[in-house]
Amino acid sequence: MIQGKGTMNVIEIQGANKTYKRWRKPPEHAVRGLNLEVQAGGVFGFLGPNGSGKTTTIRLLLGLAKPDSGNLKLFGRSVPHDLPAVIGRVGSLVETPLFFPTFTGRQNLTLLAQASGIPRSRVDEILGLVELSGRADDRVKGYSLGMKQRLGIAAALLKRPELLILDEPGNGLDAAGIREIRQLISDLGASGVTVLLSSHQLSEVQQVCDRVAIMSRGQVIAAGSVSELLAAGSSGDVRIRLHDGERGREVLQHHGFTVTSEEDSLRIGRVDDPSRVTRVLSEAGLYLSELTPISTDLESVFLQITGTEPGAPHHAADLVSGADAPEKEAGR
Amino acid sequence: MTTIGRHVAPAPVDSTEQTATFPRLLATELHRMFLRRFTKVLLGLSALGFLVTIGYLWSSYQKVTPEHLAQATASRDMMFADQQQWHDSCLAENNNSVDMCGTGPELDWFPVNQFLPVTPFDPTMIADYTMAVGVAVALAGFVLGATTIGAEWSSKNIVAWLFFEPRRLRLMGAKLAVLLAVLLILAVIAQLIWLVTAKLLLAYRGIGVADLDPPIPDFWPHALQVQLRAALLVIPAGLLGFGLANMIRNTAAAFGIAFGYFVVVEAVLSWLSPGLQRFQFTTGLIAWVHEGGITVSGDDVYQPEYQGFFPEQIHISNAHGGWVILGYAAVIAAVSMWMFRRRDIT
Numbered sequence: 001m002i003q004g005k006g007t008m009n010v011i012e013i014q015g016a017n018k019t020y021k022r023w024r025k026p027p028e029h030a031v032r033g034l035n036l037e038v039q040a041g042g043v044f045g046f047l048g049p050n051g052s053g054k055t056t057t058i059r060l061l062l063g064l065a066k067p068d069s070g071n072l073k074l075f076g077r078s079v080p081h082d083l084p085a086v087i088g089r090v091g092s093l094v095e096t097p098l099f100f101p102t103f104t105g106r107q108n109l110t111l112l113a114q115a116s117g118i119p120r121s122r123v124d125e126i127l128g129l130v131e132l133s134g135r136a137d138d139r140v141k142g143y144s145l146g147m148k149q150r151l152g153i154a155a156a157l158l159k160r161p162e163l164l165i166l167d168e169p170g171n172g173l174d175a176a177g178i179r180e181i182r183q184l185i186s187d188l189g190a191s192g193v194t195v196l197l198s199s200h201q202l203s204e205v206q207q208v209c210d211r212v213a214i215m216s217r218g219q220v221i222a223a224g225s226v227s228e229l230l231a232a233g234s235s236g237d238v239r240i241r242l243h244d245g246e247r248g249r250e251v252l253q254h255h256g257f258t259v260t261s262e263e264d265s266l267r268i269g270r271v272d273d274p275s276r277v278t279r280v281l282s283e284a285g286l287y288l289s290e291l292t293p294i295s296t297d298l299e300s301v302f303l304q305i306t307g308t309e310p311g312a313p314h315h316a317a318d319l320v321s322g323a324d325a326p327e328k329e330a331g332r
Numbered sequence: 333m334t335t336i337g338r339h340v341a342p343a344p345v346d347s348t349e350q351t352a353t354f355p356r357l358l359a360t361e362l363h364r365m366f367l368r369r370f371t372k373v374l375l376g377l378s379a380l381g382f383l384v385t386i387g388y389l390w391s392s393y394q395k396v397t398p399e400h401l402a403q404a405t406a407s408r409d410m411m412f413a414d415q416q417q418w419h420d421s422c423l424a425e426n427n428n429s430v431d432m433c434g435t436g437p438e439l440d441w442f443p444v445n446q447f448l449p450v451t452p453f454d455p456t457m458i459a460d461y462t463m464a465v466g467v468a469v470a471l472a473g474f475v476l477g478a479t480t481i482g483a484e485w486s487s488k489n490i491v492a493w494l495f496f497e498p499r500r501l502r503l504m505g506a507k508l509a510v511l512l513a514v515l516l517i518l519a520v521i522a523q524l525i526w527l528v529t530a531k532l533l534l535a536y537r538g539i540g541v542a543d544l545d546p547p548i549p550d551f552w553p554h555a556l557q558v559q560l561r562a563a564l565l566v567i568p569a570g571l572l573g574f575g576l577a578n579m580i581r582n583t584a585a586a587f588g589i590a591f592g593y594f595v596v597v598e599a600v601l602s603w604l605s606p607g608l609q610r611f612q613f614t615t616g617l618i619a620w621v622h623e624g625g626i627t628v629s630g631d632d633v634y635q636p637e638y639q640g641f642f643p644e645q646i647h648i649s650n651a652h653g654g655w656v657i658l659g660y661a662a663v664i665a666a667v668s669m670w671m672f673r674r675r676d677i678t
Binding site for chain 1: 351
């Protein structure tokens with residue numbers, strides 16, 4: 001079972017399947033046997049290439065689509081059956097925000113607030129929070145994509161949710177907007193809101209998420225903390241610099257290391273114990289001026305796991321636990 | 333906690349206080365309906381069209397003075413006397429043969445208003461105009477019904493609503509209830525305005541009901557009955573527009589399908605099997621608006637008195653027509669709701 005951190009499961013999905021029948025085309029298996037648990041608190045990144053099933057999973061959780069089989073729970077209540085009992089605790093933004101284009105931003109939010117008995121003062125408060133107060137009385141059809149996105153986030157926050165589900169919240173935002181949203185998401189996580197952040201902007205995810213799950217072809221194929229994923233995705237290569245590089249390479253190769261010469265350094269492949277490199281060289285009278293582990297980033301791990309990078313493993317479980325290796329993740 | 337964190341921290345209040353109750357949904361939907369620019373434009377255009385029509389009627393008819401009435405009564409009496417005289421002489425010349433001369437003229441055959449030297453707004457026109465107002469409001473109701481839900485689908489705002497009220501039938505039920513209530517109120521208001529206008533037209537550009545000769549018994553109760561029938565037409569119209577657009581999730585396609593079915597498919601069906609007309613929407617609609625219903629020719633049946641096959645004469649009453657159109661509209665609206673409840677929203 002894939003788990004996030006915390007004490008109580010905010011989201012639980014067990015064996016969920018969803019297939020879309022298509023006219024004169026083979027059915028599309030959007031979600032297959034999906035297992036996922038997200039515990040309360042923090043920011044949970046939900047990653048995957050286009051068509052991997054992220055949005056379908058979110059739609060299943062929010063009752064927009066019905067699973068063919070499997071159990072889904074929000075705050076311990078079965079979805080979609082008990083969704084009305086918990087929807088007041090969930091804020092969501094799925095893909096593009098959906099508002100009446102001829103209404104103003106304020107009118108759109110006011111209608112949603114009115115339906116839920118949320119005071120109007122909350123609308124003004126939240127418009128200020130997403131910095132739309134100045135344009136609140138303009139029609140939404142005149143908004144930029146980024147402004148619509150901020151209005152969508154405002155709608156998601158109206159209810160002061162305990163769980164916030166954001167599907168690609170950075171869509172259409174410029175660099176400054178993305179930074180603001182990132183800060184907002186971080187603050188939300190810190191304030192006790194559990195955030196499920198679905199995104200393909202991996203650098204953003206890496207900066208704000210505590211834990212991530214990676215989906216591919218309808219299944220979670222890897223999950224864990226960001227640091228665990230980075231560690232698991234790391235190649236183990238190190239880069240060294242020393243005065244006599246050519247001799248160093250010969251010595252290391254003699255001791256079984258895979259060494260590649262670079263411009264002014266050597267790259268040593270799959271080093272389990274860097275101290276062994278130091279010891280071998282010093283025994284040969286060679287001394288290092290630099291030894292640096294070659295780090296990886298979430299994007300590289302993601303591409304490697306989802307098989308979109310050359311040389312990627314056939315199965316993501318090679319890297320980190322996934323749906324097929326539930327015992328590895330339990331208790332993380 | 334940061335400033336942002338204070339603004340977005342989970343609600344300290346009981347979350348059940350902030351749920352979408354049915355009364356809240358009704359109030360919100362009512363608010364939304366009158367926020368819509370389309371609603372305002374439709375109401376404005378309807379008011380403009382009404383004023384233009386009233387202006388035309390006002391300028392087309394003239395007030396009937398007591399002198400006009402006296403002159404018309406005298407003309408009518410003269411013609412009646414001439415007819416009576418002709419009939420009496422006919423009987424005298426033909427041995428009182430009714431076959432040759434027919435029955436004598438009756439005063440009812442010569443209404444005074446037909447002899448007026450001016451053209452007044454006649455009380456007998458009120459029923460037709462009443463039904464015209466009813467049909468116009470029903471057409472507006474169809475359009476408003478279709479666009480109300482069509483706009484939800486085209487903007488996909490329906491998804492945003494589902495994040496606040498996931499009980500789909502409840503959500504859609506609130507929208508439909510508000511639509512029908514608003515349409516019915518608008519239809520009643522339109523009829524009240526028309527009633528006042530008609531009375532003003534009769535008073536200043538027409539002939540009073542009391543001045544009719546021969547008099548029409550129970551004129552106003554009958555006029556109110558027609559008004560009720562006209563106003564109620566908006567219910568199936570609104571249901572139909574809402575149901576079709578909700579089913580197809582597109583306003584324009586709903587109009588196209590409605591036009592295609594009612595104009596083409598039903599015409600073909602009635603040609604293939606004329607007996608089906610009693611169950612067809614268009615026939616039911618005509619029967620509802622037409623005073624006393626309509627009679628249509630059905631399938632050929634053997635008629636012993638004529639010893640041959642002749643079309644069956646089917647009378648479709650107002651009530652029958654009303655139930656047929658309401659049945660169509662209710663089924664389409666119910667199917668659209670059922671589909672909305674079951675379908676995945678993508």
